[in-house]
Amino acid sequence: MxxxxxxxxxxxxxxxxxxxxxxxxxxxxxxxxxxxxxxxxxxxxxxxxxxxxxxxxxxxxxxxxxxxxxxxxxxxxxxxxxxxxxxxxxxxxxxxxxxxxxxxxxxxxxxxxxxxxxxxxxxxxxxxxxxxxxxxxxxxxxxxxxxxxxxxxxxxxxxxxxxxxxxxxxxxxxxxxxxxxxxxxxxxxxxxxxxxxxxxxxxxxxxxxxxxxxxxxxxxxxxxxxxLTEEEKSERHQKYTKYQQLILAQLDQAQIDYQINGNPENKLAHILNLWFPKVSSDLLLMHLDLKGVAISTGSACTAGTVEPSHVLEAIYGENHPAIKESVRISFGLNNDEEQIQQFSTILIETIQKIKH
CATH class of the missing domain: 3.40.640.10 (Type I PLP-dependent aspartate aminotransferase-like (Major domain))
Structure with missing residues (x-):
């Protein structure tokens, strides 16, 4: 400039x-x-x-x-x-x-x-x-x-x-x-x-x-x-896939009830959308935000609105519980394994706290 x-x-x-x-x-x-x-x-x-x-x-x-x-x-x-x-x-x-x-x-x-x-x-x-x-x-x-x-x-x-x-x-x-x-x-x-x-x-x-x-x-x-070379794209893909696996493994170990929204076999590696039955996504987001964790319920372009996710509505139909109980987790260039482990721990503790 x-x-x-x-x-x-x-x-x-x-x-x-x-x-x-x-x-x-x-x-x-x-x-x-x-x-x-x-x-x-x-x-x-x-x-x-x-x-x-x-x-x-x-x-x-x-x-x-x-x-x-x-x-x-x-x-x-x-x-x-x-x-x-x-x-x-x-x-x-x-x-x-x-x-x-x-x-x-x-x-x-x-x-x-x-x-x-x-x-x-x-x-x-x-x-x-x-x-x-x-x-x-x-x-x-x-x-x-x-x-x-x-x-x-x-x-x-x-x-x-x-x-x-x-x-x-x-x-x-x-x-x-x-x-x-x-x-x-x-x-x-x-x-x-x-x-x-x-x-x-x-x-x-x-x-x-x-x-x-x-x-x-x-x-x-x-x-x-x-x-963003082909090599860099490949490295990011592997890294983000590993982050997804780490989070899911931690959730399984803690016996947290969840479901992956979308097709886990054919997707972008940097996005993980999870449905936690009987856990309000708004409440979960609020608790996580207070702990310095930034995730969302949908697109950043519709954030701040009370409108339900039209993507989840298209998948499950209107008024399905997943629509108000799902969160979107996304990874970026500067995330590392330590942060992912830390996030998983906070996520599990927060879900357990909300459910009890």
Whole structure:
């Protein structure tokens, strides 16, 4: 911020210096996804990416059809955007999931219509961690004109994601999920499709996203992507899987009654969603917070609200006890085994205290 302070759109020396930095990061990100550099559009993060992909695809293709498909377990940035489009006269199909939070590709196949213009399905769920069958969906849509968008915010830090190989047209990312700065991200847009700009104004990002780029944030995001090698992803995956196993082993040893929400065999390693029968999640969170432990009941984007988790409702149905008795535990870069052991001890003591 002190050395490269020029506006990337300016043609003087300081602007050119900033523009060069911008394009260097674009190359780094493109390499991570094995796509072309100009297929990367910098923005403010996942919510803007999701809104741009969904709203602009719908509005620019409404003459070809008004049918959109998504799932019942999407992030609010997708879910609420679909609700908004319904008010504008679009027809949205929300695909159900089973008791393990899994989506059947056959359900998508049955829902596809001639007037379906967009399919938006997340790569990995932010609450239960389930990985969705993105590659299979991409294959299914090869023979269909619908645009395929995926919110890959939760998955980008740990999964192998190759948009061209997987048949993905649009993909949203937030930097803060990979230890980059908050309030910055990017949208991958395949050359195969056209998409109008969501924000109107200047000609930044090849006229695809108006507004002066957040150079400091983008540079931080570029560094985070650079550090996130395939080897690093693999190491994190192993580390987080071990943390999950440590917590579950401690719970088993203490004979704590629990159930894993989602599919433990096909999920992101950094998310563990547990149902503790007869233990209020709000009460559990309050006690843990007082002891310096930070976990949640769902997405941080819906925290602070009294709304039940729509993801757990989609799995279990409304009014199921799991909805008010489940917590989401997530791991990050600087967690270590000692912290996990400490957390498990506090968690067990707190549950025992609440139950008695």
């Amino acid at each position: 002190s050395q490269t302070f020029g506006n990337p759109s300016s043609i003087h020396h300081f602007g050119r210096q900033a523009h060069r930095k911008l394009e260097d990061v674009r190359q780094i990100i493109a390499r991570s996804l094995q796509v072309k550099a100009h297929e990367i559009i910098f923005n403010s993060g996942g919510t803007e990416g999701d809104n741009t992909a969904i709203i602009e695809t719908a509005l620019s293709r409404k003459d070809q059809g008004r049918h959109l498909i998504t799932t019942t377990i999407e992030h609010p940035a997708v879910f609420e955007t679909m609700k908004y489009l319904e008010k504008l006269g679009f027809d949205v199909t929300y695909l159900p999931v089973n008791k393990k939070g899994e989506l059947a590709v056959s359900d998508l196949e049955n829902a596809l219509r001639e007037d379906t213009i967009l399919v938006s399905i997340m790569f990995g769920n932010n609450e239960i961690g389930n990985l969705l069958p993105i590659k299979e969906i991409g294959e299914l849509l090869q023979d269909h004109p619908a645009v395929f968008h995926t919110d890959a915010v939760q998955a980008y830090g740990s999964e192998r994601i190759l948009p061209h190989e997987f048949g993905i047209d649009l993909l949203s990312i937030s930097a803060h999920k990979i230890n980059g700065p908050k309030g910055v991200g990017f949208l991958f847009k395949s050359d195969e499709i056209s998409l109008p700009s969501f924000l109107h104004g200047g000609e930044q990002e090849e006229k695809r996203r108006a507004g002066t780029e957040n150079l400091a944030g983008i540079t931080g995001m570029g560094k985070a992507v650079e550090l």
